[in-house]
Amino acid sequence: MRWLRRLGHKPLVEKRLDSELHFHIEEQIAEYIARGLSPDDARRRANVEFGGVERFKEECREARWENRLELWLHDVQFALRGLCKNLRFTIAAVLALALGIGASTAIFSVIYNALVAPFPYKDQGRLITMRIRDLDQLGHDDGDFRGLLSYPELRDYMEQNRVFDGFIANCEIDVVYDSGENNTFLAANYVTPGTFELFGVAPLIGRGLEPADYQPGAPPVFVLRYATWINQFGSDPNVVGKTFSLNGVRRTLVGVMPPRFAWGGADLYMPRDPETVNVMRGAYPQYWGAVAHLKPGVSIEEAEAEINVIAARIAPNYREDYPTHFHVSVDSFVHAVVGRGFRRTLFVLFAAVGLLLLIGCANVASLLLARATTRGREFAVRAALGASRARLIRQLLLESLLLALGGAVIGVLFAWAGILVLSSAMPPFTIPSETVIEMNGWVLLFGISLAIVTVVIFGLFPAVQASRVDVQDALRGAGKGLGGTVAKSRLRNAVIVAEVALSLILLFMAGLFMRSFVAIENVPLGWQPDHILIGRVPLPSQRYKTGPQIVSFFDPLIHALKSTPGIEAASPTSTTPPYGGWSGNIEIPGKTHTGEWESLIQLVGEDYFSIVRQPLVSGRSFNEAEVATARKVVVINQTFQRRFLDAGDPLGRTVILDALKKLPDAVTDRSFQIIGVAADAMNMGLERPTEPEAWIPYSVSGSLMRRLIIRTASDPGSMNATVRKAVWSVDPTVAFAEGAPITVGLYIFSYAQPRLGFFLVATFAAIGLLLVTLGVYSVIAYSTSRRTHEIGIRVALGAAPSDVLKMVLKSGLALVVPGIILGILVSFALSRAVVSQLWGVSPYDPFAAVSVVLLILSIGLLACWVPARRATRVSPVTALHYE
Amino acid sequence: MPTDKNELHRGTLDMLILKVVAAGPLHGYAIAQRLQQISKDYFQVPQGSLYPALHRLEEREWLDAEWKDTSTGREAKFYKLTTKGKKQLQAEVLGWERLSDAISLILRTAD
Numbered sequence: 001m002r003w004l005r006r007l008g009h010k011p012l013v014e015k016r017l018d019s020e021l022h023f024h025i026e027e028q029i030a031e032y033i034a035r036g037l038s039p040d041d042a043r044r045r046a047n048v049e050f051g052g053v054e055r056f057k058e059e060c061r062e063a064r065w066e067n068r069l070e071l072w073l074h075d076v077q078f079a080l081r082g083l084c085k086n087l088r089f090t091i092a093a094v095l096a097l098a099l100g101i102g103a104s105t106a107i108f109s110v111i112y113n114a115l116v117a118p119f120p121y122k123d124q125g126r127l128i129t130m131r132i133r134d135l136d137q138l139g140h141d142d143g144d145f146r147g148l149l150s151y152p153e154l155r156d157y158m159e160q161n162r163v164f165d166g167f168i169a170n171c172e173i174d175v176v177y178d179s180g181e182n183n184t185f186l187a188a189n190y191v192t193p194g195t196f197e198l199f200g201v202a203p204l205i206g207r208g209l210e211p212a213d214y215q216p217g218a219p220p221v222f223v224l225r226y227a228t229w230i231n232q233f234g235s236d237p238n239v240v241g242k243t244f245s246l247n248g249v250r251r252t253l254v255g256v257m258p259p260r261f262a263w264g265g266a267d268l269y270m271p272r273d274p275e276t277v278n279v280m281r282g283a284y285p286q287y288w289g290a291v292a293h294l295k296p297g298v299s300i301e302e303a304e305a306e307i308n309v310i311a312a313r314i315a316p317n318y319r320e321d322y323p324t325h326f327h328v329s330v331d332s333f334v335h336a337v338v339g340r341g342f343r344r345t346l347f348v349l350f351a352a353v354g355l356l357l358l359i360g361c362a363n364v365a366s367l368l369l370a371r372a373t374t375r376g377r378e379f380a381v382r383a384a385l386g387a388s389r390a391r392l393i394r395q396l397l398l399e400s401l402l403l404a405l406g407g408a409v410i411g412v413l414f415a416w417a418g419i420l421v422l423s424s425a426m427p428p429f430t431i432p433s434e435t436v437i438e439m440n441g442w443v444l445l446f447g448i449s450l451a452i453v454t455v456v457i458f459g460l461f462p463a464v465q466a467s468r469v470d471v472q473d474a475l476r477g478a479g480k481g482l483g484g485t486v487a488k489s490r491l492r493n494a495v496i497v498a499e500v501a502l503s504l505i506l507l508f509m510a511g512l513f514m515r516s517f518v519a520i521e522n523v524p525l526g527w528q529p530d531h532i533l534i535g536r537v538p539l540p541s542q543r544y545k546t547g548p549q550i551v552s553f554f555d556p557l558i559h560a561l562k563s564t565p566g567i568e569a570a571s572p573t574s575t576t577p578p579y580g581g582w583s584g585n586i587e588i589p590g591k592t593h594t595g596e597w598e599s600l601i602q603l604v605g606e607d608y609f610s611i612v613r614q615p616l617v618s619g620r621s622f623n624e625a626e627v628a629t630a631r632k633v634v635v636i637n638q639t640f641q642r643r644f645l646d647a648g649d650p651l652g653r654t655v656i657l658d659a660l661k662k663l664p665d666a667v668t669d670r671s672f673q674i675i676g677v678a679a680d681a682m683n684m685g686l687e688r689p690t691e692p693e694a695w696i697p698y699s700v701s702g703s704l705m706r707r708l709i710i711r712t713a714s715d716p717g718s719m720n721a722t723v724r725k726a727v728w729s730v731d732p733t734v735a736f737a738e739g740a741p742i743t744v745g746l747y748i749f750s751y752a753q754p755r756l757g758f759f760l761v762a763t764f765a766a767i768g769l770l771l772v773t774l775g776v777y778s779v780i781a782y783s784t785s786r787r788t789h790e791i792g793i794r795v796a797l798g799a800a801p802s803d804v805l806k807m808v809l810k811s812g813l814a815l816v817v818p819g820i821i822l823g824i825l826v827s828f829a830l831s832r833a834v835v836s837q838l839w840g841v842s843p844y845d846p847f848a849a850v851s852v853v854l855l856i857l858s859i860g861l862l863a864c865w866v867p868a869r870r871a872t873r874v875s876p877v878t879a880l881h882y883e
Numbered sequence: 884m885p886t887d888k889n890e891l892h893r894g895t896l897d898m899l900i901l902k903v904v905a906a907g908p909l910h911g912y913a914i915a916q917r918l919q920q921i922s923k924d925y926f927q928v929p930q931g932s933l934y935p936a937l938h939r940l941e942e943r944e945w946l947d948a949e950w951k952d953t954s955t956g957r958e959a960k961f962y963k964l965t966t967k968g969k970k971q972l973q974a975e976v977l978g979w980e981r982l983s984d985a986i987s988l989i990l991r992t993a994d
Contacts, residue, residue, distance in 0.1 A: 023957065050929060056929075059934070060938040063936070064938055
């Protein structure tokens, strides 16, 4: 590396160059003087004869660089010329690589941003949360009991642990922001001291919450989330420092957080030291979600052990709040927030994309192998002319490197487009709202390493193969008529078989996802979601504690809404379909049973069934008087009747809704008379079977969250503002929260995730299929063209076009059929891994399997048919001349 | 890419330099003198253009350079042929002879 050394001593090099050239000129001058010229003439003549010193200096410098560059340029140029000469090959190879790299980079972006670093918070990997699990119920949601803690519990864990150096909690609180003209619902969080310090995110404007804000008697303040500042406060920087009426308290806005800060998904943050004030919501003391930061050197396992020791010690103090046998699991906050279901979906997608990348590589490898064979002669000639084996390998590798580079560049473009599509298609609530999906340095690095690994995989092998050409054989033209050496064609065939198998696996997976998705979309709801507007109505617990108080709010509201143009009917409800309320114990007088009898209980108004269009199979719904006076009447569903009642007319029988005693305003008389039976409808989401359900008048209790369900004449979203205004005019301290068409909720919670999974896997499968078609086509077309000579002889000897067609198709099927068999076997072995992603379809679904096999078979035949047709048109004369 | 004319010229000049230096280590001025002497002033090129060629040959490791005192006691850069350079010279001479043989053959027999 002499030139490198020279770079470091430039002045010396320059000095030397200068003295070398001047030495020449001075010698020449001396010579001329010796010959008798005057010194002036001698100098002039010497200078003229030498030419421009500076120009030659420059040429000397260039001579050195040029030399290095020339060798490289020559190789690169050679490789580029080779690639351009066979443009179809180059485009196919670059595209195959780019699709694989692009898709895997895009999915890796999502995985990184959603699973590894979803939050903008400091040291997010060492934040943990805890959940209490019931060891006797492990079969049901892994025994999940609760994740929220009551304040006294929270204090016990905070004070007794030695494994955390930060421990904070938040609790949700409904806030009505009264602007004087209208009111707006905002989802707020109370946060405990240390919250802003723990997350370490600098505010965008103003300040975060500080220790003094939590002191008793401190002036009330709050901090805004960025999105709320934009949507509700018109992104006006001057609002900081102003005072706003929140739940009737005037609070000063002290800061706005930057866009990615969205802790707890809240609109705003208010300081609260639970030590000083107990927070109530409805009639319940509020529970807190805790997040702690591990001390340096403490592992999650150590923290979990310590927390369980504390839990065992304190559980007897909170008898109602802990199951008999329990375990507190401590999880990484990041893992806990991104749902396990979605995490699995992402990993399945990543596996799918990995398959796609493999197909892409196999495709490029088979293309390169085919090409290496046709170029056998070229390389033999070059070897005979003295090119070293190393040089040949270097050139082939350079060619592959250029391909990979092209693949990487276009792949990154694909990835960029893919990320744009993915981040807009991402179903809400599957990833935290803090998460931003973007191509970051890591992801880019991943894409580039993939390109390099791919080069090594497919570049080196054909390079070594091609350079091992037997010079003599190749020059004699042997090996050409036979379609390459046997070993090489065997390898090529194996690659195609593998490619067909891989793409079948991918297609089969897509088929399963599609069947599962279609099954979910076609679940009969049992009610009609069109034209329904829903929203929450958080009633301030101080003034709305009892049934009659709640009626005093809803009765005028419902009357006002009903007389509003565009609204057909409205009803209060405790939950909205497809969820049927909370599950509680029931008894039927005179019936004994083992185990607990449970039913969902939903509190509704008289128009509920007509609003959702859920038919009654017998009896009737409530009337207005029964609802207004909280009569103990109940409508049950068919599952309830089948499970708990004997044959015979259920109407008029009595049901004891024991669960109602657990409400804060416990219902003393819990005997309800059955007045109607409703047809079964989905009431546990769309993926679980219908559970027993009982509907009672909403006026029976003053507890529980209340919502409105409204049937509108036109687009339900357009009535949102009207309903907000109506709620405000009944009671300005109440707001209509989260109003949206019920179809939006259905989409978000039920359809969006399967749809995304299906959409992505189907896209990958389609790309995979395209690649396989290309792969099969290129190999058959190639081997058929190699056999032109042979086909010519056959035709000359009297073979009919159909014989030729059959022969070529047979050689194609010899690759496709083993690929299909292999693919189906592997698919069946693998599909159990995706069973958690499926719903309503068996992992061995014969319909999906048969259609996928038929699809691949026909695509394979089509890929063979084109070259086969071409072969039948071969004229024996041309073919025999073909050499 | 340089034009064919330059290429030929450059290649020829390179070969001649190698041939001259093959006799023993020489500095640039001496090489220029020898070239002029042998070719009887056939090459009418600026003498400076010798130097880029020398540097190129040194870069390709066909020539090795060393700073030494001349007989007159001045320091000058002396070039000498390397083993690689020797091989290259042989190859080029061989190629040149073949080419000129072929050309003479054509000139003699084409009539």
